[in-house]
């Protein structure tokens with residue numbers, strides 16, 4: 001693999017991009033309270049001469065500039081929230097906020113997008129159309145994207161295409177993962193409450209044993225993936241927690257099962273939901289219990305649009321050449337999926353595994369998370385190539 005071709009104007013502000021990342025890394029904030037982060041971003045975007053809107057979707061910030069001529073409106077998005085993790089290790093720019101850490105790389109996402117914004121805002125007389133820079137709160141579970149969409153982030157002007165990226169420690173530096181179609185899973189949560197009739201452990205015939213029923217449920221739920229989903233497609237049904245019972249000689253009256261569902265196709269997600277309903281109703285009838293299913297939809301599937309994925313591959317190819325590859329996929333979820341349900345776009349991965357460590361030893365969401373800062377220059381360069389390709 002050849003060395004990435006960093007855009008010269010990105011190379012010129014390398015120090016600034018890396019310093020920005022470290023500044024943000026030291027001051028992580030949790031979902032929907034990214035106040036200091038938002039303030040810093042708004043100040044920088046204002047200094048670049050952009051129209052800036054703050055407080056979009058609680059703490060989100062949007063920067064907008066118009067090029068010299070008419071053309072489409074392109075949105076680029078970075079997420080802003082850190083995680084409730086205590087950072088370990090002795091990095092010189094370690095988190096100063098106890099119990100909060102940028103352990104997913106969102107500090108890098110902001111630094112890359114600010115770097116690209118700086119370069120692109122200086123090129124605006126060469127561009128036809130407008131660029132919206134979206135700094136979004138609460139990706140880690142809060143669904144900040146949904147709040148920004150509800151508050152009109154894709155309107156005024158109307159956004160034609162949207163792009164997002166994630167630094168990806170599962171891929172080496174110098175690679176970019178891009179693929180059309182589904183790239184991250186739908187991630188849902190369920191709670192099943194089994195209500196039977198308690199009694200003496202030695203007098204079972206007068207009871208409805210919630211533990212026996214729950215045990216059948218756990219077993220039969222395994223057949224959803226193994227017997228109702230095409231084995232060539234990925235899905236997960238996990239019961240992660242069982243709560244119930246009182247004592248060794250008491251028949252339990254109530255058991256609660258908590259679990260998660262992951263699917264890579266909306267059709268499979270629906271199959272799983274339907275089977276959960278049928279199985280809980282069937283098991284309830286079989287044993288004469290009352291079973292309640294509470295199913296809570298999480299982030300939808302992240303599904304890339306074909307045309308926009310091709311545009312990303314072209315732009316990424318100009319930076320990493322043949323480093324554009326099939327992404328390292330996982331059953332994780334992303335709230336970028338909400339944008340992709342509204343308008344065309346693409347979410348892609350920028351390889352950022354630290355070059356001096358064994359592959360996969362520094363995963364996202366761990367307390368010693370770090371990434372290769374050179375990947376920031378790759379990301380900023382791709383943003384610039386992408387916008388030039390779309391608006392020139």
Ligand SMILES: [Zn+2]
Pocket residue numbers: 103104140364365
């Ligand atoms: Zn994360």
Ligand SMILES: [Zn+2]
Pocket residue numbers: 104105106139166
């Ligand atoms: Zn993330």
